[in-house]
Amino acid sequence: MTTIDLTTDADLRSRAARVIPGAMYGHMNAGRLPAGMPQYFARADGPRTWDVDGNDYVDLMCAYGPMVLGYNHPLVEAAADAQRRAGDCMSGPSPVLVELAELMVDTVASADWAMFAKNGTDATTLCLTIARAATGRGKVLVARGSYHGAAPWCTPAPAGVTEADRANLVSFDYNDLASVDAALAAAGDDVAAIIVTPFRHDARREQELASPDFARGVRERCTARGAALVLDDVRCGLRINLHGSWEPFGVRPDLSAFSKAIANGHPIAAITGTDSLRDAATRVFATGSFWFAAAPMAASIATITTTRETDAIARLAAAGQRLRDGITRQAATHGVGLRQTGPPQMPMLTFDGDTGFAMADAFASATARAGALVHPWHNWFLSAAHSDDDIDRALEAIDAGLAHVNATFGTG
Amino acid sequence: MTTIDLTTDADLRSRAARVIPGAMYGHMNAGRLPAGMPQYFARADGPRTWDVDGNDYVDLMCAYGPMVLGYNHPLVEAAADAQRRAGDCMSGPSPVLVELAELMVDTVASADWAMFAKNGTDATTLCLTIARAATGRGKVLVARGSYHGAAPWCTPAPAGVTEADRANLVSFDYNDLASVDAALAAAGDDVAAIIVTPFRHDARREQELASPDFARGVRERCTARGAALVLDDVRCGLRINLHGSWEPFGVRPDLSAFSKAIANGHPIAAITGTDSLRDAATRVFATGSFWFAAAPMAASIATITTTRETDAIARLAAAGQRLRDGITRQAATHGVGLRQTGPPQMPMLTFDGDTGFAMADAFASATARAGALVHPWHNWFLSAAHSDDDIDRALEAIDAGLAHVNATFGTG
Numbered sequence: 083m084t085t086i087d088l089t090t091d092a093d094l095r096s097r098a099a100r101v102i103p104g105a106m107y108g109h110m111n112a113g114r115l116p117a118g119m120p121q122y123f124a125r126a127d128g129p130r131t132w133d134v135d136g137n138d139y140v141d142l143m144c145a146y147g148p149m150v151l152g153y154n155h156p157l158v159e160a161a162a163d164a165q166r167r168a169g170d171c172m173s174g175p176s177p178v179l180v181e182l183a184e185l186m187v188d189t190v191a192s193a194d195w196a197m198f199a200k201n202g203t204d205a206t207t208l209c210l211t212i213a214r215a216a217t218g219r220g221k222v223l224v225a226r227g228s229y230h231g232a233a234p235w236c237t238p239a240p241a242g243v244t245e246a247d248r249a250n251l252v253s254f255d256y257n258d259l260a261s262v263d264a265a266l267a268a269a270g271d272d273v274a275a276i277i278v279t280p281f282r283h284d285a286r287r288e289q290e291l292a293s294p295d296f297a298r299g300v301r302e303r304c305t306a307r308g309a310a311l312v313l314d315d316v317r318c319g320l321r322i323n324l325h326g327s328w329e330p331f332g333v334r335p336d337l338s339a340f341s342k343a344i345a346n347g348h349p350i351a352a353i354t355g356t357d358s359l360r361d362a363a364t365r366v367f368a369t370g371s372f373w374f375a376a377a378p379m380a381a382s383i384a385t386i387t388t389t390r391e392t393d394a395i396a397r398l399a400a401a402g403q404r405l406r407d408g409i410t411r412q413a414a415t416h417g418v419g420l421r422q423t424g425p426p427q428m429p430m431l432t433f434d435g436d437t438g439f440a441m442a443d444a445f446a447s448a449t450a451r452a453g454a455l456v457h458p459w460h461n462w463f464l465s466a467a468h469s470d471d472d473i474d475r476a477l478e479a480i481d482a483g484l485a486h487v488n489a490t491f492g493t494g
Numbered sequence: 495m496t497t498i499d500l501t502t503d504a505d506l507r508s509r510a511a512r513v514i515p516g517a518m519y520g521h522m523n524a525g526r527l528p529a530g531m532p533q534y535f536a537r538a539d540g541p542r543t544w545d546v547d548g549n550d551y552v553d554l555m556c557a558y559g560p561m562v563l564g565y566n567h568p569l570v571e572a573a574a575d576a577q578r579r580a581g582d583c584m585s586g587p588s589p590v591l592v593e594l595a596e597l598m599v600d601t602v603a604s605a606d607w608a609m610f611a612k613n614g615t616d617a618t619t620l621c622l623t624i625a626r627a628a629t630g631r632g633k634v635l636v637a638r639g640s641y642h643g644a645a646p647w648c649t650p651a652p653a654g655v656t657e658a659d660r661a662n663l664v665s666f667d668y669n670d671l672a673s674v675d676a677a678l679a680a681a682g683d684d685v686a687a688i689i690v691t692p693f694r695h696d697a698r699r700e701q702e703l704a705s706p707d708f709a710r711g712v713r714e715r716c717t718a719r720g721a722a723l724v725l726d727d728v729r730c731g732l733r734i735n736l737h738g739s740w741e742p743f744g745v746r747p748d749l750s751a752f753s754k755a756i757a758n759g760h761p762i763a764a765i766t767g768t769d770s771l772r773d774a775a776t777r778v779f780a781t782g783s784f785w786f787a788a789a790p791m792a793a794s795i796a797t798i799t800t801t802r803e804t805d806a807i808a809r810l811a812a813a814g815q816r817l818r819d820g821i822t823r824q825a826a827t828h829g830v831g832l833r834q835t836g837p838p839q840m841p842m843l844t845f846d847g848d849t850g851f852a853m854a855d856a857f858a859s860a861t862a863r864a865g866a867l868v869h870p871w872h873n874w875f876l877s878a879a880h881s882d883d884d885i886d887r888a889l890e891a892i893d894a895g896l897a898h899v900n901a902t903f904g905t906g
Contacts, residue, residue, distance in 0.1 A: 094589055094592050097592050097596065098591075098592045098595065100596075101592070101595040101596050101598075101599045101606075101607050101608060102591075102592070102595050102607055102608065102609065103607050103609065103767075103772045103773075103775035103776040104775075104776035106587070107609055107775075107776075107778075107779075107780045107781065108779065108780055108781025108782070108785060108786070109781045110585070110586050110587060110781070110786050112586065120586065121586055121587070122586060122587060122588060122589055122591075122592075123581060123584040123585060123586045123587070123588060124580060124581065124588065124589070125580045125581050126580075126581040126584045126585075127581075131581075131584060131585055134588075134589060141585055143585040144585070145583045145584055145585050145783075146585065146783065147783060148583050148783055148784070149583070153581065153584070154579075159578075166571075167566075168536060168537045168538075169535060169536065169537045169538040169539075169543075169565065170759060171557045171560050171561065171759035171760070171761075172535040172538045172543060172557055172565070173522070173535060173538075173543055173553055173555040173556070173557050173558065173867055174522050174524065174532065174533055174534060174535045175518070175522060175533070175534060175535070176534060176535055176536065177506055177534055177536070177546060179510075179514075179534075180506050180509050180510045180513070180514070180534075183510065183513040183514050184509065184512075184513050186513075187513045194513075195512075195513050195514055195515050196513060196514065197514065197515065197519055200612040200613055200761060200782075200784065201612055201613065201616070201782040201783065201784070201785075202782065202783055203782060204613070207645065207646070210654075211646055211653070211654035211655070212654060213654070214654040214655075214656060215653035215654030216654075220656045220657075220658070232779055232780060232781045232782065233619065233645065234619070234623055237778075237779045238779055239777065239778060239779035241623070241627035241774065241777035241778045241779075242622075242623035242624060242625070242626040242627030242628075242774070242777075242778050243623070243626075244626060244632040244661075244662055245632075246632070246658045246659075246661040246662055247658075249656075249658040249661070250656055250658055316783075341783055342783050347582060347583035347784075347787075348582075348583070348784075349583070349612060349761050349783075349784035349787060349790075355515075360515050361515075362653065362654070363515035363516075363519075364515040364516035364519075365651065365653035365654075366519075366649075366651060366653045366654050367519075367520065367644055367649045367650055367651035367653075368519045368520055368644060369519065369520025369521045369522070369644045370520070370612075370613040370614065370615060370644065371557075371558065371559065371560055371613065371614055371728075371753055371754050371761075372560070372612065372613070372759075372760075372761035373520060373613075374520070374522050375759075375761060378761075455585055
């Protein structure tokens, strides 16, 4: 089996252990990943990433979503650089704020207006606050296990979360309208919103596409109750459908939360809404020190414009399909039982019977050693920068990963 | 009286009204400011800002805090540019994350560790979550009227906020230890933390320095109760004292929240804490899509290093004192009764008897027309880029503003 040098990475982890709790935090904490996967990165370009020891990878994580057109995309970086030279974080917004809001309204089918923030969590939280301001109601329906961010109301870790933080949440099961109806009955006439992701993409489980009936059903129920349908498009926005991830179903939310990919890695989040929520959005105090910074807005304009004017989403979906088809062939060859779920542009690979993720860990580690960056229990991301050659190179690494799984665990 | 052209600004406001709720949101919403003050900015450099109509200002708002060394500071921008060319938002952190954490621990007297986020609100919220995780308790003591961010638990606007969002807050009055004791008694044995700003810098009122007895008193009470003292240094950090804003009192918090100025305008926030909170910080899930981005960290290292190696804080304090002394002389000359409160590097000007801020509005508008950007009811900010000449130019504009107040309202 291939081995790679991760000496510099190990040194950095030791230094980090002294000055960072647990040596790292959050979703990029490689302490949650198997040995042999890098924590620290030195460089990224196009579809590729280099770790601090000089090992290079076809990057199928895409910064966990933000990178959608390729690292260092020339048009995006030129737009951000030009705006930064003029002014980025100033004593007020730049005209690019208006231009970006106009572009979002012109692009997102359900949008009559837009506001901007920094984190996906800012956007999902603001959607709920706006829905509550509009309805004068408190309760929000949330799917069990759905990730909507890392604030106390939604973080998956219980540490430091109080009962009050969740007092207004009512749970339902994704894709299960009967459970939505039960939650609505439990909440009575106090339902401000239903928040839902375009498909089920929670970590540590197979992904699950939304059924059209489910999407239409939550839309109908929100309309009937005068509650807001909030689409958490933070992870999917600009990868599934440029105009909103539920447009293929003909389902339009009242409020949408975007972040990750909308500026190809530059820090920004967006909230879009319909005219019926405009007054409520005006009354909510939404702000942050860097929320008006102009360079990420210029980057977002360039990202969305490039995505509109090219076949970027079709290309990244095709890259995902090429990857999926290749893995299907390889799994058959190696006799490894696995499932690939979710849309091809956001793949999730799970091994049959691998309840403790031991096979997934072995696979991700061996695949990294062979030159492709994947995740054992979180979905991956494709970008428009992944050429057929890049996918074929990634498949070579994945083949080594599957061979290692076969060698270690047998064919099941 | 001077008039200036704001035609382009007005056009942008009209366009914004169609695609942004209320035409603008948050603390940079010029709809809350008097007519004659610009909303949109085209350019910023050193201590100066240009609006979209080409009017230029000595900028005494400094992006509402982030700009502390001057816009487009060459060392900061060179560090951010170099890191960006290598990699910014990647599939994991860069070594600059470790370097910045080491630098924070070496710089902030109370810090044994650091974590990084994007918004000041992220940092204050995480401090409370960590304190709750550490103590297993829920209640937090907060000073009445203190601004700690824009999340539902702390936003100054009631729209969309539920009772549950505030259920664990207990109020006290700033600088009033008797009220702290009353709040402690009300909260019983469930106190996780006291959160407090280094001085009282809430909008729409005179600023109030912390008395040393108050600072030491909250420290003693937290220690006695096993609760965490959280210093919200988001607005003051890197302007008052490099090592922590309560260092002059010899008072060290258990947790500190930083943001705004720590990267001279680049988007980052920081949480620092003591070893006793390290395990709790490890258990909290703290993350965001852009929290590991490397360019703002490189900018922060350059900002903190420059501040350490130069007399930046002394210079911006001196600039603030020169401004304050000049305004005191001008007020006497014009016979206008006013008060200047807070530390000189974060000035607040209030007119005697001006309960509705009509005088402040007239003053800020006239001062902007004459070439200096100030705020009628929010503190201003000085930077190390404000030379004596810049302050003198600002004072000329302020003199015109005070003359306008005198002409409009008389000498009281």
